Amino acid sequence: MAKQDGEKKTKQAAPTSASKVAVAAGPQSVTGIGIAALVVGIVAFLSGLLPIWGLIVAAAAIVLSIIALKKSAANKPFGIAGIILGAVAALTNLIVTAFWVIAIVATVATGGAAIQATKVATDVLSAQDAAAKAEMDAKKDFAKGETARFGTFDVKVNSVDTNYQSTDGYSQPDTGNKYVLVNVTVTNPGPDSVSVSDYDLQLSADGVSNTNAYLSVNSPFSGGTLAKGASLTGNLVYSVPTTASKLLLTYDTTVFTTKPYKLEKLTYTLAL
Structure with a gap:
C-alpha cells in the first residue's frame, strides 16, 4: 500500500505534456505599405503647388498612411509622417487651386471687358466714319x-x-x-x-x-x-x-x- 501511495505522489508532481509554456513575441517589422505611404507623402508635399494633381497625390498619401498604421505598429513613424505631409500638401494645394480659380475667373472677366471695350470702340469709329462719309x-x-x-x-x-x-x-x-x-x-x-x-x-x-x-x-x-x-x-x-x-x-x-x-x-x- 505504501508503494502505491508513493507512485501517486510522483505522478502528481511531474508536469504533464499538455502544460502551456509562454513564448515572448518577437519585434514587428516595417511593411512595404508603410514605406509607400511615406514616399507618396513626400511626393504629395513636393506636388502641393500643382493644382488638382497635388490634391490627388495628397489624398492618396493620407489613405496609404492610415492603412499602414492599421497594418503594423512598426509603420507608425512612416504613417504619421505620411499623414502630416499629405495634410500639408492638401492644404497648400487647396490654397493654390483657389488662387488659380480666382485668376482664371478674373482673366475671363477682364477678357470679356476688353472684348466689350473693343466692340464699343469699333462701334464708335464706325458711327464716326458713317457721319464723316455722309x-x-x-x-x-x-x-x-x-x-x-x-x-x-x-x-x-x-x-x-x-x-x-x-x-x-x-x-x-x-x-x-x-x-x-x-x-x-x-x-x-x-x-x-x-x-x-x-x-x-x-x-x-x-x-x-x-x-x-x-x-x-x-x-x-x-x-x-x-x-x-x-x-x-x-x-x-x-x-x-x-x-x-x-x-x-x-x-x-x-x-x-x-x-x-x-x-x-x-x-x-x-x-x-
Missing part, C-alpha cells in the same frame, strides 16, 4: 434764300446790307473797299452740342475769302455752344472790294474716315 457726300453749295446745312449746323441769312455805313462815326473801310453787313441765324439741328464762332463764317468776294471786320455793330454775332435745337442770331460785318459782284457766305471744315483712312477738307457756300 458729310463728304452732302450738298455743299446753297442758293440765295436757302437754309444751308454747314456740316453740323444750319445757317439762314435773314438780311444783307452791301453798303453798310458804320455808326460809330470813325470806322471807315480801306480805300477801294466797302462794308457788308450780314444778319444770320445759326441753329443746331443735331442731338449733340455744337460750337460755332464768328470766325467760322467767312465771306467770299469773287473767290477771295474775307474774315470779319473789327467793327462795332449792334447785336453782333459772337457765337457760342449750341445745345440741340438752340439758335443764335446776330450781325456779321465784312470788308470787301467795292467791285465785288459774287458774294458767298462760306464755312471750311475737315473730316476723316478710318476705314479706309481718308482726310478731306470741305467748303460750304451760301449765296447772298
Whole structure:
C-alpha cells in the first residue's frame, strides 16, 4: 500500500505534456505599405503647388498612411509622417487651386471687358466714319434764300446790307473797299452740342475769302455752344472790294474716315 501511495505522489508532481509554456513575441517589422505611404507623402508635399494633381497625390498619401498604421505598429513613424505631409500638401494645394480659380475667373472677366471695350470702340469709329462719309457726300453749295446745312449746323441769312455805313462815326473801310453787313441765324439741328464762332463764317468776294471786320455793330454775332435745337442770331460785318459782284457766305471744315483712312477738307457756300 505504501508503494502505491508513493507512485501517486510522483505522478502528481511531474508536469504533464499538455502544460502551456509562454513564448515572448518577437519585434514587428516595417511593411512595404508603410514605406509607400511615406514616399507618396513626400511626393504629395513636393506636388502641393500643382493644382488638382497635388490634391490627388495628397489624398492618396493620407489613405496609404492610415492603412499602414492599421497594418503594423512598426509603420507608425512612416504613417504619421505620411499623414502630416499629405495634410500639408492638401492644404497648400487647396490654397493654390483657389488662387488659380480666382485668376482664371478674373482673366475671363477682364477678357470679356476688353472684348466689350473693343466692340464699343469699333462701334464708335464706325458711327464716326458713317457721319464723316455722309458729310463728304452732302450738298455743299446753297442758293440765295436757302437754309444751308454747314456740316453740323444750319445757317439762314435773314438780311444783307452791301453798303453798310458804320455808326460809330470813325470806322471807315480801306480805300477801294466797302462794308457788308450780314444778319444770320445759326441753329443746331443735331442731338449733340455744337460750337460755332464768328470766325467760322467767312465771306467770299469773287473767290477771295474775307474774315470779319473789327467793327462795332449792334447785336453782333459772337457765337457760342449750341445745345440741340438752340439758335443764335446776330450781325456779321465784312470788308470787301467795292467791285465785288459774287458774294458767298462760306464755312471750311475737315473730316476723316478710318476705314479706309481718308482726310478731306470741305467748303460750304451760301449765296447772298
